[in-house]
Amino acid sequence: MNGYLIKLFFVFSFFYPVQFLTAQIEWPPITQTSKPWTRWWWQGSAVDEPGLKTTMKWYQEAGLGGLEITPIYGVQGQEKLFINYLTPAWMDRFSFVLSEAKKLNLGIDMASGTGWPFGGPWVTESDACKYFTHKTYQLSGGQMLRRRAQISPGLNLLLPLPT
Numbered sequence: 125m126n127g128y129l130i131k132l133f134f135v136f137s138f139f140y141p142v143q144f145l146t147a148q149i150e151w152p153p154i155t156q157t158s159k160p161w162t163r164w165w166w167q168g169s170a171v172d173e174p175g176l177k178t179t180m181k182w183y184q185e186a187g188l189g190g191l192e193i194t195p196i197y198g199v200q201g202q203e204k205l206f207i208n209y210l211t212p213a214w215m216d217r218f219s220f221v222l223s224e225a226k227k228l229n230l231g232i233d234m235a236s237g238t239g240w241p242f243g244g245p246w247v248t249e250s251d252a253c254k255y256f257t258h259k260t261y262q263l264s265g266g267q268m269l270r271r272r273a274q275i276s277p278g279l280n281l282l283l284p285l286p287t
Contacts, residue, residue: 168198
């Protein structure tokens with residue numbers, strides 16, 4: 125049977141142009157949106173135009189397609205450099221970044237809030253994310269947990285089971 129298939133292959137290969145037998149997949153052209161992007165933390169939004177311009181040039185030279193700006197709390201001891209989020213000074217820096225990005229063909233995206241997870245000093249302790257749970261399971265060497273671990277009523281953690 126194998127010999128028959130090989131002969132059949134050779135017979136039909138004469139009817140196909142060589143390019144069909146040796147064709148390679150053609151990748152689409154590399155564009156700004158198909159390149160990798162990175163998150164760009166603005167700690168305390170303590171940024172200035174020369175620093176923004178230099179950093180963006182480095183990102184562009186490294187081959188990135190864009191940046192996601194995430195303004196977040198700043199470094200302790202550097203408070204005098206902080207720029208409050210969405211103030212006119214902050215918006216000036218953001219406008220500068222958009223202008224530079226256009227020149228460098230970099231995309232710019234914004235996280236939809238400040239911090240991780242979104243929040244800020246205006247979020248009170250009662251509204252802040254704060255759920256934490258802890259559970260201990262005692263297993264012997266080589267033993268696997270073979271059930272769902274219930275974190276709280278209605279919330280289960282799916283643990284890997286052996287295949």
